[in-house]
Amino acid sequence: MFDEEDLDAIRSAKSEWEADEVEPVVDRFGERKETFTTDTGGHEVDRLYTPDDVRDLDYEDNLGFPGEEPYTRGVYSTGYRGRLWTMRQYAGMGTPEETNERFHYLLDQGQTGLSMAFDLPTQMGYASDAAMAAGEVGKSGVAIDTLADMETVFDGIPLDEVSTSMTINAPASVLLAMYIAVGDRQGIDREELRGTIQNDVLKEYIARNTYIYPPEPSMRIITDIFEFCADETPKFNTISISGYHIREAGSTAAQEIAFTLADGIEYVETALDAGLDVDEFAPQLSFFFASYNNILEEVAKFRAARRLWAKLMEERFDPENPKSKQLKFHTQTAGSTLTAQQIENNIVRVAYQALAAVLGGTQSLHTNGKDEALALPTEESVRTALRTQQILAHESGAADTVDPLAGSYYVEDLTDELEQEARDIIETIDGKGGMLDAVESQWVQRQIQDTAFDRQEEIEEGERVIVGVNEYQVDEEPEMDLEEVTEEDERRQKESLAAVKEDRDDEDVAATLEALRAAARSDDNLMPYIVDCVKAYATVGEVCDVLRDEFGEYHPGSAL
Incomplete structure (x- = not known):
């Protein structure tokens, strides 16, 4: 050049x-x-x-033009000049009624997409009345027990007018079925439903730990979702392959790229082994990355990930549809960088992280609330987080040209370095038999643990400055209001669940669950049966218990 x-x-x-x-x-x-x-x-x-x-x-080979291979400069030719990224604030408040209220508030404030957080029992496939759910109902997000709860969450929100992202993994099939059922109840053509389910169970084994079933049946469920949605909900993204939680667990930027794309390769190979055509499902794959404080490293990371995914898809799977090689991704600002000390500083951190995501070409973005190191965000902090995106979109100028840092000697050099390091890691994973084997042997987990340990050591020894934590401390912190989920909220949710169970047709529930059990023992696609179960108002726990009985539960070995 x-x-x-x-x-x-x-x-x-x-x-x-x-x-x-x-x-x-x-x-x-x-x-x-x-x-x-x-x-x-x-x-x-x-x-x-x-x-x-x-x-x-x-x-031509390393950069090209936006919307063309190798997609370093973005997957859309006009970037944000035609359409801004989707402002998708993550929200889930204790009860379905509170979540519905928060969703309406965010939409009224200018949010352009919904993102749904679930409580821990829902994420683990338990209903609120299960013994395992005690004390956790509604704590980390909304409790969803039956279709009735999902109907409440989306009351007054036409599903053909919004896209919805759901951070759900092991029971993703059940929550997706409920979303489809709500759309059916609203009279919306399934082909018009838009959104994303996370549905990335490999990273659960790696970093997040809200898994239920062993890897093999989990991969079967994911493939069934791919196949079902390709026919029924073609605009819905069937998986959000997540590097976010890998990075939050302590990985480096290069490891975040490598482990995420290696997960993606594993999903593609599993789908192909099940008889699907790559161009049938690959265009609906999406990705999810974290955005951290080092702005230029994060921009280079996003660009390197896009370019490397296009190359890997071409080299390994030879798709005919160019969209099968496009890495489209959601970004969330980094939760692990938020501090309980001097929480106003978190507004600044989030703004810089959001800037990095936009300069890197994200398709949608969640900005964290300043108080999320302490609790679910308040309405005020959610509004500030959303306003951060809106100021970035309309006042900063960062969205006015495509890939504005292209040609920076530093950014291009760092993009090359990160891509090569990520490729080297993926080749190491290939040598270990692929990502599934590398995860089951705990090799991936050990790499992340070692990195996280080194980082914490740097903080404790003062080599890495965290403003307000190990430098620039203050003696007192101001008091502030925090969002709180109470025992009364849990009691109300359990009463609501009891009422649904009282009103539903128990014979219908039993029949649909037995049909699901039979399907699990066969090669049938599970999704139509799960849709039938949730329409009969079977609980998340009842559906997942059938699959627990048939598939078993995953018990990991030590990562040490």
């Missing part, structure tokens, strides 16, 4: 600059640190970048 004579001249001029300008200043004043590195992974950051650092860059 650059003339060799010009590069020689730049090298010579840089050497003179270092000798004449830099060294006297460093000798006299020094620099803040002996070595500067990126936030994760230890990529050394040079004092200055020039065209010599990207001398091997080939514009």
Whole structure:
């Protein structure tokens, strides 16, 4: 891309600059640190970048144009000039009634998509009246026990006018079935339903731990969802392959790319082994990444991930549809960077993280509330988080041109480094038999644990500054209101569930559950049977218990 004579001249001029300008200043004043590195992974950051650092860059092969391979510069030709990213604030408040109220509030405030958080019992496939659910009902999100709860959540919200993301994994098939059933009740054509289910069970084994079934039946359920949605809900994204939780568990940026894309490869291979065509389901794959504080590293990460996924899909699966190679992703700002100390600082952190996501070309974005290190966000903090996105969209200018940091010598060099490091990790995973084997052997978990340990050690030793935590502390913190889920909320949810059980047709429930059991013992696609179960008002727990009986439960070994 650059003339060799010009590069020689730049090298010579840089050497003179270092000798004449830099060294006297460093000798006299020094620099803040002996070595500067990126936030994760230890990529050394040079004092200055020039065209010599990207001398091997080939514009067509490495960058290209937005909307064209290798998609480094984005999957849409006009970026945000035609349409802004979806502002999708994550929300789930204790009871379905409270969640419905919060959803209406967010839509009234200008949010353009819904994102649904579920409580821990729902995520683990238990109804609110289960012994395992005691004390956790509604605590980390909304409690969804039956279709009646889902109907309440979306009361007054036409599903053909919004897209909804659901952060649900092991019981994703059940919650998706409920969403489809609500759409059916509203008279909406299933082909018009839009949204995403996370449905990424591999990262549950790696980082998040809300799994139910062993890997093999879990992968069967995921493949059944792919097949069912390709026919029934073609606009619905059937999986959100999540690096977010991998990064939150402590991985580096390169590990986040590698482990996420390796999960994606495993899902594609499983679907192909089940007889699906790659172009039948791959366009509806979506991804989910974290955005951390080091703005330029995060931008490079997003760009590297897009380019590497396009290459991997081409190399391994040879799809005919270009959309099968496009990495489309949702971003959430980094929850693990939020501090309980001086929580107003979190507004600043979130704003920078949101900027990185937008400069990196995200398709949708959640910005965390300032108080989420302490509790579910209040209405005020949710509004501030949403306003952060709206100011970024309409006042910052960051959305006015596509891939604005392209051509930055530093960003292009770092994009190349992250892509290569991620590819090297994926090749190591291939040598271990693929991602499923690497997860079951606990190799992936150990890599993340080692990285997380090193990072915590840096914080405790003061090598990594966390403002307000190990530097710039204050003696007192102001009091503030926090969102609280009470025992009364749990009692009301259990009473609501009891009322549904009293009113439903028990014979119908039993018949649909037995049909599901028979399907689980056969090769039938499970989704139509699960839809029948939820329409009979079977609980999440009852459906998952049938599959627990047939598939068993996963019990991991030690990662040490």
